[in-house]
Amino acid sequence: MIDLRSDTVTRPTAAMRKAMAEAEVGDDVYREDPTVRRLEDEAALLLGKEAALFVPTGSMGNEVAVMVHAPPGEEVILDANCHIMNYELGAMATFAGVMPRPVPGERGFPTAEQVEGAIRSPIYYNCRARLLCLENTHNMAGGGIYPPERFREVVETARRRGLTVHLDGARLFNASVASGVPLRTLAEGADSVMVTLSKGLAAPAGSLLAGSREFIQEAIRTRKRMGGGMRQVGILAAAGIVALGTMIDRLAEDHIHAKLLAQRLAEIPGFEIDPAEVETNIVILRTTRLPATLVAERFKAEGVLCLSIASDRLRLVTHLDVSRAQILQAAAAAGRVASA
Ligand code: TLP
Numbered sequence: 184m185i186d187l188r189s190d191t192v193t194r195p196t197a198a199m200r201k202a203m204a205e206a207e208v209g210d211d212v213y214r215e216d217p218t219v220r221r222l223e224d225e226a227a228l229l230l231g232k233e234a235a236l237f238v239p240t241g242s243m244g245n246e247v248a249v250m251v252h253a254p255p256g257e258e259v260i261l262d263a264n265c266h267i268m269n270y271e272l273g274a275m276a277t278f279a280g281v282m283p284r285p286v287p288g289e290r291g292f293p294t295a296e297q298v299e300g301a302i303r304s305p306i307y308y309n310c311r312a313r314l315l316c317l318e319n320t321h322n323m324a325g326g327g328i329y330p331p332e333r334f335r336e337v338v339e340t341a342r343r344r345g346l347t348v349h350l351d352g353a354r355l356f357n358a359s360v361a362s363g364v365p366l367r368t369l370a371e372g373a374d375s376v377m378v379t380l381s382k383g384l385a386a387p388a389g390s391l392l393a394g395s396r397e398f399i400q401e402a403i404r405t406r407k408r409m410g411g412g413m414r415q416v417g418i419l420a421a422a423g424i425v426a427l428g429t430m431i432d433r434l435a436e437d438h439i440h441a442k443l444l445a446q447r448l449a450e451i452p453g454f455e456i457d458p459a460e461v462e463t464n465i466v467i468l469r470t471t472r473l474p475a476t477l478v479a480e481r482f483k484a485e486g487v488l489c490l491s492i493a494s495d496r497l498r499l500v501t502h503l504d505v506s507r508a509q510i511l512q513a514a515a516a517a518g519r520v521a522s523a
Contacts, residue, residue, distance in 0.1 A: 185509045186488045190354075190437070190464060190502035193385035198429065199422035206421035210414050211237075212407070218417030222424050223391065229427065230376055231367025232393035236402050237420055241266075241353045243411050244377035244392040246274045248349040249314065251401045252374065255280030257313040260301045260341075262288035264323045266351055267316050278409065282310050290460075291321030292329050295336040302344055315341040318351040319369060320358045323492065326441070326465030326500075328358045329369075338372035348372065353379040353390070357463040360434040374398065383434050383464060384426035385503045389419050433503070437464040440501040440510045447514035453521035466499040467492070478520060485516035 186192045195203070209215035219237050226235040238244040245267050253259055259275060261268050263285035267275060275281050286297040293315075303309040317337065319329040341348050350373040352358070352366075359366045370376040375394035380386035392402055406412060413419075445458040445466050455469040470478045475491040482489055482497075490498045501510065 184486055184488055185505060185513050187499040187501065187505065187513060188488050188490045190382040190500050193383070193503045195387045195422050196385060196425070196430075199386060199425045202421040202425050203418050206417045208415035208417035211416050212412045212414060216415060216417040216420070218424070219420040222420040222427070225424065225427055226378070226391040227393050229366050230370045230378065230391075230393040232370065232376065233396045234399035235391045235393035236399050236406065237413075237416065237423070238377075238390050238392055238406055239388060239411055239413065241351070241377055241379040241390040242271045242274065243406065243409060244390045245271065245316075245349070245351055246278055247402050247405045247409065247411075248375045248377060248392060249275050249279045249281060249316070250405045251398060252347045252349060253279060253281045253313040256282065256310065258282045258284040258303075258310045259314045259316055260284045260286060260293070260298055260312055260346070261316040262286060262291050262293050262318065262321070264288070264291055264321075265316065265318045266322055266353065267318075269323070281313070284310075284312065290327050291318060291324030292327070292333055293317070293337060294333060295340040298337055298340050299344070302346075312344070312346055314349060315346045316349045316351060317373070318353075320354040320463050320465070322354070322465065323467075325460055325467040326354065326357065326463035327460070328362055328462050331362070331364065334369075335372065342372070347374040349374065350376040352376050354382060354463065356431050357383055357434050357438070360431060361438050361463050380423045380426045383437060383502055384430040386422040386426040387419065389423050391423075430503075434464065437501040437503070438462075440464075440505065440507060441466050443507070444499060444501065444510050444514055447511075448517055451518055451521045454517065464501045466501075468497045468499065470495050470497060472521070481520040482516065485520060487513045487516050
């Protein structure tokens with residue numbers, strides 16, 4: 184099977200397994216796991232923040248950030264198609280008790296005007312906007328990179344209006360490699376940023392939440408409240424250290440593969456895709472003749488797995504475990520799928 188459902192399907196490398204087997208560990212609830220602490224320090228440095236915290240998943244990283252930044256009943260401004268709003272089972276409502284205030288960002292990226300417009304007047308019975316959540320790259324907008332100038336404007340506007348900013352950077356590594364902009368620059372101005380080790384970087388599990396020392400102190404308490412205080416988790420952090428140290432630059436290969444796939448798919452009648460819009464490792468394909476679920480089934484019969492994300496949309500994600508030859512095989516299968 185050529186598995187293009189997500190980059191989360193990547194398996195840990197031999198170097199990661201070795202590092203995991205040899206990891207020095209301790210009880211991280213007492214903050215005594217040296218491998219976890221090393222991973223957190225390295226991540227904080229890379230992201231240009233004072234401190235970082237290892238969390239089991241990207242979802243928990245986002246949820247902890249929302250809970251620390253925004254009290255119940257207050258508003259969180261975010262793009263209508265972002266992960267926090269749509270794919271975390273209403274966690275922001277369930278756990279943080281906050282009100283989402285979605286705006287239709289352009290390709291997933293809210294503008295400064297949209298953020299300004301979403302902040303209500305300060306009449307006492309209005310909800311108060313407390314937090315702005317942004318996503319880079321944007322998953323459902325096809326792995327697009329937040330235009331840097333717009334990001335700066337949006338963050339500046341939010342800060343001026345007294346909002347804190349959280350960046351869901353599950354795939355910030357992809358944005359950095361594709362744009363050549365350092366991670367710390369992409370996270371500049373955000374009060375907190377979450378990055379994921381278990382997607383393109385191929386670690387088996389884990390994400391990092393970074394921010395000020397004070398923010399991380401609160402995040403440790405909130406993570407524990409959510410049941411996310413882990414013990415000898417240096418076993419996982421060891422794989423994360425290998426991921427940060429050796430797996431970032433190779434994402435460029437995934438981006439080349441995604442572009443190649445998009446170019447081939449664009450030539451097939453029954454599919455619609457603009458290869459110019461493919462900036463990183465996600466390809467969102469519109470099916471114009473057949474329902475997406477049926478196309479996904481036909482792909483599966485051809486040995487290619489992808490995700491149907493809307494009645495006329497499929498998502499295909501490139502990653503470490505898919506070679507160029509397999510991309511070409513998938514494109515050839517797509518030709519048969521569309522004409523069947
Ligand atoms: N995304 C997964 C699915 O949940 C859709 C995927 O296969 O892409 N932020 C963003 C932008 C994400 O894409 C994801 C995962 C998360 C947060 C959550 O990370 P995890 O899966 O570690 O909880």
